[in-house]
Amino acid sequence: MSNQVYYEDVLEGQDIPSIKKEVTNVNILMYLSTVWLMDRIHFDYLFATQRRGLPNVVAPGPMGGDYYAQLLSEFAGEKGEVRKMSIQFRNFMVPPDVLMCGGKITRKYIEEGKGFIELDLWLKKDNGANCAPGKGLVRLPVREAKTS
Amino acid sequence: MSVSLLDELGWKKYIGSDTGSCTGEPVSARDIRRYALSIDDPNPVYFDDQAAKNGKYGGLTAPLAYVIWAVGVPGSEKGVKDLGEDGLASFIGVPEIPGVWTLGWVRGGDEFEFFKPVYVDDRVTVNGKIVEMKEKDGKSGKLVFVTSEFTYTNQNGELLARQRVTMIGTPRKES
Numbered sequence: 001m002s003n004q005v006y007y008e009d010v011l012e013g014q015d016i017p018s019i020k021k022e023v024t025n026v027n028i029l030m031y032l033s034t035v036w037l038m039d040r041i042h043f044d045y046l047f048a049t050q051r052r053g054l055p056n057v058v059a060p061g062p063m064g065g066d067y068y069a070q071l072l073s074e075f076a077g078e079k080g081e082v083r084k085m086s087i088q089f090r091n092f093m094v095p096p097d098v099l100m101c102g103g104k105i106t107r108k109y110i111e112e113g114k115g116f117i118e119l120d121l122w123l124k125k126d127n128g129a130n131c132a133p134g135k136g137l138v139r140l141p142v143r144e145a146k147t148s
Numbered sequence: 149m150s151v152s153l154l155d156e157l158g159w160k161k162y163i164g165s166d167t168g169s170c171t172g173e174p175v176s177a178r179d180i181r182r183y184a185l186s187i188d189d190p191n192p193v194y195f196d197d198q199a200a201k202n203g204k205y206g207g208l209t210a211p212l213a214y215v216i217w218a219v220g221v222p223g224s225e226k227g228v229k230d231l232g233e234d235g236l237a238s239f240i241g242v243p244e245i246p247g248v249w250t251l252g253w254v255r256g257g258d259e260f261e262f263f264k265p266v267y268v269d270d271r272v273t274v275n276g277k278i279v280e281m282k283e284k285d286g287k288s289g290k291l292v293f294v295t296s297e298f299t300y301t302n303q304n305g306e307l308l309a310r311q312r313v314t315m316i317g318t319p320r321k322e323s
Contacts, residue, residue, distance in 0.1 A: 021188060030186035034179060035217040036225065038235035047234075061255045062213065066187040069212040069260075073191075078204045081262075082212060088257035 004077040007115030007140040010105055016075045016119065018102030021067050023059050023093045031063055058092035064132040067101045068121050072136045075103075075117075083116075084137035091131040093123070100124045103136060115142045153290040153319070154283050157247050167243040167276035167296055172219035174269045179218075180210045187211065209265035215300050215309045218272035242315050243278050243296060251317035256293060259312040264302070271303045279312070292317045 010016075028042055040047040041058055048054040065087045072082040093099065100122070107118040121134035154160055184194035189211055192199035200208040210218065232249065242253050266272060280295040294315050300308040 027186055027188065030182060034182040034186055035221065037221060038231060040233075040235040044235075051233075062216065062258070063187060065213045065258055065260070066189070066211060070187065070189045070191075073212060084259070084261050085213070086257065086259040089255055 004079050005075065005140060007108065007110075007117070007142045010108060010117060010140070012105050012108055014105050016071070016103045016105065018100050019067070019071055019074070021099045021101050021123075023063075023095050023097040023099065025057065025095050028057065028059050028063075028095070031060060054092065054094075056094045058094055061087075061089045061093075061132070064089070064093060064123050064134075067099070067123060068103075068134050068136065071101050071103060071121065072119070072138055076138045076140065079141040081139050082136065083139055085121075085134065086136075087121075087132050087134040089132050091125075091129065093131060097125055097131075099131070103134075110142070113142070115140045152283060153292055154281055157250075157292075159245060159247075159281060159292075159294075162243070162245045162278055163281055165243075165245075165278055167278060167298075169273060169275045170219050171271055171273040174271050175210060175214075175218050175266055177208060177268050180208060180214070180268060183214050183217070184211055205265055205267070208268040210268075212262050212265060212309075213260065215262075215266050215272060216274075216298075216311060218266050218270065218300070219274045242317075243276075243294065245278075248317075250320060251292065252320045253315050253317050256314035256316045258314075261310045263307045263309060266302070266308060272308065273301050273303075275299050275301075286318065289318050 032042055037060060041052050041054060042060055043057055045057055048057045065085065068085050068087055069082065072085060076082050103119040103121040105117055106120050109116055117138045117140055119136040119138065121136055122130040123132045124130050180194055193203040194211070197208065242248055276296050276298040278294060279297045282293040284291055294317065296313050298311045298313065302308055
């Protein structure tokens with residue numbers, strides 16, 4: 001079964017399917033453990049709030065990049081590829097934020113026979129604020145030229 | 149006219165300098181699986197051998213942005229007493245230039261270009277250099293912006309990814 005999206009199937013201005021991400025202490029700890037990151041602002045509540053003036057422990061910013069990478073990988077599908085992704089950190093992701101991770105196609109073009117899609121990306125909290133604006137570049141497969 | 153913090157620190161001469169090279173241990177299936185779980189990525193390719201073999205890369209690969217962690221966090225594997233107060237010994241993205249820990253750092257942003265994924269068992273090498281430094285006056289003090297570029301390659305010398313990281317530093321308050 002293929003849900004593959006092709007270059008011809010999408011339009012500039014169109015939103016791509018979004019994903020929901022919940023920021024939890026447990027996910028943060030899983031991430032820190034796997035990458036061996038011991039920065040106390042991510043797991044030590046007293047340190048984060050009293051010593052660093054943060055509202056709570058905060059998720060590592062790169063997790064937002066991982067959410068964008070997943071969003072773009074799912075959009076690209078088996079036959080596409082994620083070429084570029086960028087993220088700017090504006091506000092911390094904080095438990096128990098529930099984020100909508102999504103994007104909008106801003107431009108599509110053919111270059112050397114390949115189909116490219118540029119996107120603006122967002123990680124939106126409940127209040128609609130984009131806590132980490134991003135951009136993506138995905139190559140989508142181009143359908144064979146059809147004879148009419 | 150306010151004094152330039154970059155001039156005070158004497159950092160402009162480090163623009164263009166190497167941040168050093170580091171090679172990680174082989175990436176394990178466990179690393180990949182746990183990373184995918186931590187970011188709630190349900191894609192079966194990270195958890196199931198057959199799905200990985202049938203998938204686009206023909207084998208088990210890590211989520212794309214994992215590449216930055218595949219080298220380990222250089223210098224971070226230290227005992228508690230050798231870590232700074234915040235739990236960090238070093239932090240990739242903040243080059244080890246004199247005076248760097250007199251500032252408190254937050255990550256401003258990342259830009260990635262992906263070429264090849266990290267496969268299980270890959271040994272990933274990172275090379276980096278400082279490419280830009282800027283400063284401005286923020287609401288609560290001076291800010292410096294240090295941008296570094298990192299290149300990630302595998303054991304075959306193949307280019308996996310390029311990354312630009314901007315770190316934002318501000319003088320630590322007297323405690």
